[in-house]
Amino acid sequence: MVEQDLRLLVSVVVSAEDERQAHAACRDLVDRIDGRVVEAGDCSDEEPGCWSVTISKELRSVEVHSDTRGDAAVLARVVRTFVRELAPNSPLPRVCCEPPTAWTVLDDPEVVGKLVAGAERMLVEAWSELAPYPERQPVAEQPEQPVPAAAEEPLTRLALRVEVAAQHPAGAQWQARAVASRIVDSAVITGVVQRADRVSVHLDLGQRPESPDQAVRTASAALGHPDWSPLDWAGGTAVLRWTDLLMPTTGITALELTAHRPDPEPEVVWPTEDEPGPWSEPRS
Structure with missing residues (x-):
């Protein structure tokens, strides 16, 4: 004790x-x-x-x-x-x-x-107070993270969707942030969708060094719910889902974790003097 x-x-x-x-x-x-x-x-x-x-x-x-x-x-x-x-x-x-x-x-x-x-x-x-506590204060601007070297594996982007039985989006957002706090210290709400008596809150949980499948498994372990779905793939995105089979009339009814590695930005090839770009004056 x-x-x-x-x-x-x-x-x-x-x-x-x-x-x-x-x-x-x-x-x-x-x-x-x-x-x-x-x-x-x-x-x-x-x-x-x-x-x-x-x-x-x-x-x-x-x-x-x-x-x-x-x-x-x-x-x-x-x-x-x-x-x-x-x-x-x-x-x-x-x-x-x-x-x-x-x-x-x-x-x-x-x-x-x-x-x-x-x-x-x-x-x-x-x-x-012994757990990570989200102090509700303005977050100081974080220094830019170094870009991984070309030889390193790209970072994985982790996201969470929280389905809440609620009438008001604000109440659902509070509950979604409480869930996300078990995985990361700071989560960013990227979208809120309301339909009937359900609200879906989408959160960006930041970047992780693991592979997409390992990232969702680590996050699901932190949340602690039993009976997660088998790992699913949607293209290059790893997906894990949990649903409350009792379907409560209030509170959290479902969770979805997704993780993927963003596609690399296409290389920009600048036109040479002999190959003008679309903004160039037409040649006579």
Whole structure:
């Protein structure tokens, strides 16, 4: 049995004209839970007039029985306890767990509106502090990576698709980032597709030194789900898929990992003086 520090993140989507107004709307909640705002972002491209405010709260150490990536039961219990304290008379929504994090989404406007004026929904996450934690702060610009020498194998590009049973794209993106954090420290959302009650979130997980088939196997092992599909190939792309056979009405329903080596850029052959390019003046 070991002691583990946990952190709560509460992300609120609130109607606001600017960051100052968004902060002001969440001030009472920040004081109530003794937290601090770690990020505020304009999400009006998804929902006009909305801002997302993320509040962090550190928890005292708790005892767990598992490894350093976090105990699922402890993480889920922390989320349930916190939500019950916030809204004791409201039904408890389903808690999803993908160690090192567990989360739930409150999307009842009546419940959320009592906690934060003008709020539309709220995401509550518990993170294990011993696991890689995605600090929600601007990422410093990374120096350019050296181009591999011609004799070296090209790097593999790894991608993840997360299928989420959700009504709102923002909630699905939060859950997809939580899954991706088990593989990489930073993932980039490249696309969001919504249809009916499902949202597909596509993420770029960066480049890997392994071959495509080894890259998806390593990533699937990090995610830890059983019953992955056999390795499939689509052209030069390696594919692994996982589907929740219970088909839950909320939370993650399917995952797809893909990896490929980008085609080399074609060599540019510049015209010589005797072979003018298309921009050259016609010869007399």
